[in-house]
Amino acid sequence: xxxxxxxxxxxxxxxxxxxxxxxxxxxxxxxxxxxxxxxxxxxxxxxxxxxxxxxxxxxxxxxxxxxxxxxxxxxxxxxxxxxxxxxxxxxxxxxxxxxxxxxxxxxxxxxxxxxxxxxxxxxxxxxxxxxxxxxxxxxxxxxxxxxxxxxxxxxxxxxxxxxxxxxxxxxxxxxxxxxxxxxxxxxxxxxxxxxxxxxxxxxxxxxxxxxxxxxxxxxxxxxxxxxxxxxxxxxxxxxxxxxxxxxxxxxxxxxxxxxxxxxxxxxxxxxxxxxxxxxxxxxxxxxxxxxxxxxxxxxxxxxxxxxxxxxxxxxxxxxxxxxxxxxxxxxxxxxxxxxxxxxxxxxxxxxxxxxxxxxxxxxxxxxxxxxxxxxxxxxxxxxxxxxxxxxxxxxxxxxxxxxxxxxxxxxxxxxxxxxxxxxxxxxxxxxxxxxxxxxxxxxxxxxxxxxxxxxxxxxxxxxxxxxxxxxxxxxxxxxxxxxxxxxxxxxxxxxxxxxxxxxxxxxxxxxxxxxxxxxxxxxxxxxxxxxxxxxxxxxxxxxxxxxxxxxxxxxx
Numbered sequence: 001x002x003x004x005x006x007x008x009x010x011x012x013x014x015x016x017x018x019x020x021x022x023x024x025x026x027x028x029x030x031x032x033x034x035x036x037x038x039x040x041x042x043x044x045x046x047x048x049x050x051x052x053x054x055x056x057x058x059x060x061x062x063x064x065x066x067x068x069x070x071x072x073x074x075x076x077x078x079x080x081x082x083x084x085x086x087x088x089x090x091x092x093x094x095x096x097x098x099x100x101x102x103x104x105x106x107x108x109x110x111x112x113x114x115x116x117x118x119x120x121x122x123x124x125x126x127x128x129x130x131x132x133x134x135x136x137x138x139x140x141x142x143x144x145x146x147x148x149x150x151x152x153x154x155x156x157x158x159x160x161x162x163x164x165x166x167x168x169x170x171x172x173x174x175x176x177x178x179x180x181x182x183x184x185x186x187x188x189x190x191x192x193x194x195x196x197x198x199x200x201x202x203x204x205x206x207x208x209x210x211x212x213x214x215x216x217x218x219x220x221x222x223x224x225x226x227x228x229x230x231x232x233x234x235x236x237x238x239x240x241x242x243x244x245x246x247x248x249x250x251x252x253x254x255x256x257x258x259x260x261x262x263x264x265x266x267x268x269x270x271x272x273x274x275x276x277x278x279x280x281x282x283x284x285x286x287x288x289x290x291x292x293x294x295x296x297x298x299x300x301x302x303x304x305x306x307x308x309x310x311x312x313x314x315x316x317x318x319x320x321x322x323x324x325x326x327x328x329x330x331x332x333x334x335x336x337x338x339x340x341x342x343x344x345x346x347x348x349x350x351x352x353x354x355x356x357x358x359x360x361x362x363x364x365x366x367x368x369x370x371x372x373x374x375x376x377x378x379x380x381x382x383x384x385x386x387x388x389x390x391x392x393x394x395x396x397x398x399x400x401x402x403x404x405x406x407x408x409x410x411x412x413x414x415x416x417x418x419x420x421x422x423x424x425x426x427x428x429x430x431x432x433x434x435x436x437x438x439x440x441x442x443x444x445x446x447x448x449x450x451x452x453x454x455x456x457x458x459x460x461x462x463x464x465x466x467x468x469x470x471x472x473x474x475x476x477x478x479x480x481x482x483x484x485x486x487x488x489x490x491x492x493x494x495x496x497x498x499x500x501x502x503x504x505x506x507x508x509x510x511x512x513x514x515x516x517x518x519x520x521x522x523x524x525x526x527x528x529x530x531x532x533x534x535x536x537x538x539x540x541x542x543x544x545x546x547x548x549x550x551x552x553x554x555x556x
Contacts, residue, residue: 039353041291046345051238052284053180055223058157059231061178062171097413098329101362102422103442108493111482113464113550116527118498119163121545122151124537128169129154131541133193134509138545139393139517140531141199141206148199148206148230149531149547153192155208157230160521163547166231173208176223182238183212184221190214192221194514196251198258201308201522203280204228207253211246211262218246220260220272220288224279235282242270242292248514250393252302252318255311257340259302259318269297271320271350273340289345291338295354297323299390300336303397303406306456306520310399313431321426321435322391323355324410329365332358333391333408333424335435359426359435364442367411367419367451373510375419375449376472379538380504384476384512386411386419386451393515396456404428406435409465411451412442420444421453421467423492441490443481447471450479452532454518459525460555461485465492466518466530475501476512478532478546484554499534499546507540526555 055061121138123131133152140149146166147158155173157166173192177184184190190212198207206225212218218241223234244264252259257273264270270292278286300322305311320336336352351357367388368374375384388411396407409423420443427438443450443465453467463483470476481495505512512533521527528550536544 036356038351038356039295041293041350041353043346044348044350045290047240047288047290049237049239049284049286051180051182051184051236053177053236054226054282055176055234055236057232058171058176058234059167061175062167062169097365097415097417098363100364100412100414100442102364102440102490103414103444104491106488106491107445108483108487108491111480111493111496112484113462113480113482113528113552115496115498116549116551117163118546118548121149121531121547122154122156122170123533123544124542125544126170131543134541134543135511135513136533136543136545137194137514138531138533139196139515140519140529140547141197141517142519142521142529143199143206143230144204144228144523146230147529147547148197149545150192150195150197150208151545152195155197158547173210174221176208176234177221177236180236180238183214183217183219184236184238188214194247194249196249198251198253199522200253200276200280201305202253202255203276205280206230207251207258208234209249209251211241211249213245218242220249222274222279226282235279237279237286239288242290244268244270246270248299250301252304252395254303254305254318257318259338261300261302261320263298264292267296267298269293269300271300271338273318273338273348275342287342287345289340289342289348291350293350293353297334297336297353297355299323301391301393301395301408304394306396306398307459307525308522309525310401312397312399312404317433319395319397319406319433319435321395321406321408324389324391326366326370326389329363331360331363333361334358337433359437361424361437362440364412364422367413375451375470375512377470377504378473378475380506382504382506383510384470384505385510386512387514388412388419392453393517394454394456398457402430404430405438405457407455407457407463409453409455411453414442414444416444416447418444418447419449419451421450421465423455423465425463439489441492443492445494448474452513452516454516454530456518456520456528458520458528458552458555460552462552462555464518464528464530464550466498466516466532468512468532468534475504476534477501478534480530480550482550482552484552498530498548501534501536503535503538505535505540505543506538509540521549527551
């Protein structure tokens with residue numbers, strides 16, 4: 001569970017100045033980028049599972065559920081104290097955000113995607129479920145016939161054609177590890193915090209993933225379904241983690257491995273590759289190969305394949321993006337390359353440490369200054385948090401044969417003062433990992449605040465971007481926008497609403513998210529699925545979630 005960390009107010013101004021000077025020396029400078037050689041880590045840590053087991057069918061475990069014994073409120077994600085001073089530097093002398101160079105100024109046509117299924121997910125109002133965690137860390141994946149949603153700390157499975165739940169009651173994710181031993185076993189008091197659910201499109205298997213947060217004994221818990229049915233039995237793996245606090249883990253499915261990243265004690269990253277070919281077969285000798293960075297490489301996002309029909313070029317390393325520029329103004333996103341070798345593990349490498357592979361993007365200001373609470377909502381003076389210092393989940397990858405594309409989004413404060421999503425489509429030639437911006441935009445068409453989005457692309461090149469939306473006259477709600485290839489580059493169409501919130505988020509916490517998920521259906525490679533949180537009943541722990549499918553008419 002997440003440790004308390006010092007807030008910026010705990011540091012004096014002189015201390016901040018000293019810290020900022022030290023940090024500036026560690027961070028890459030735009031003026032020096034042409035002369036900086038990418039830093040490469042070698043000699044990784046190599047591990048095998050410390051525990052392996054096979055679970056009972058999830059459909060049976062769901063009947064035995066016992067709710068956690070108490071409410072749990074996560075503290076803020078790791079603070080990076082240097083951001084507070086950099087936040088001040090990122091404003092001009094009048095205190096206004098810097099001019100956003102990618103702000104969309106034209107109004108597009110009504111978004112062409114239509115909503116299909118649109119139903120209540122886990123949270124307040126869902127049958128047999130009582131919310132007990134803040135924030136929910138809402139995320140979802142889509143398989144051949146099922147949709148699976150995983151929140152703190154509960155999991156459920158839905159019929160993809162109807163939206164009907166397939167379990168008798170929502171299942172506590174950690175109960176899969178009952179009797180498995182180790183930190184993942186619920187007898188230790190562990191809960192499925194910071195959860196991720198993934199669908200491996202190549203092997204047609206589900207993945208449930210989270211870290212345990214026991215001091216000095218950190219663990220990655222990994223459950224891989226034995227079949228394509230998420231309600232059946234699962235292979236259970238437990239892997240060791242770095243000694244640092246393994247927070248905010250994110251995952252990507254690649255053709256040669258499962259890739260993971262987490263923040264270590266708030267400043268660096270611990271990145272790992274897992275031997276997926278063995279994991280899906282229940283092989284307890286599947287290797288974990290990891291590197292620890294030392295250059296403020298935080299909140300990285302690993303590439304995640306959105307189509308199994310055209311895989312990445314053979315032997316291409318996994319691309320990570322992250323550690324967005326926090327200088328005055330923000331001008332870069334940083335690239336990293338993980339080359340894994342399971343035959344000769346010590347030949348694996350991680351390239352780009354310390355932000356030494358910068359990608360220049362349009363100028364931006366961090367949303368809410370990076371990690372502050374600034375999102376207004378109707379009926380209350382309480383504001384919600386925006387994680388403005390990081391890229392949002394996921395980094396969606398697609399190979400079109402003649403080029404490769406990666407999509408990702410993060411939140412910025414626009415010239416008008418409101419928060420909106422900055423989104424990117426990065427491209428590289430078919431046999432290259434040198435990413436450049438193909439198109440980018442900041443979507444902020446009015447005075448509403450839009451944040452914590454997720455983005456993806458279908459096989460026709462249509463893009464969907466979902467997010468939370470709120471203002472002083474609007475309860476937090478869920479909307480989406482999108483574009484088709486014929487739209488002007490860098491522009492989104494006029495948004496549409498998925499669901500309207502009917503209450504504000506009030507209580508002891510301003511926490512929101514920490515992430516949402518936009519997915520592409522593997523069955524047709526056209527239908528998008530999105531999940532996000534909102535409130536039907538005012539409170540702190542009374543969040544709800546919604547799951548909706550979207551489709552553009554030009555994709556078939």
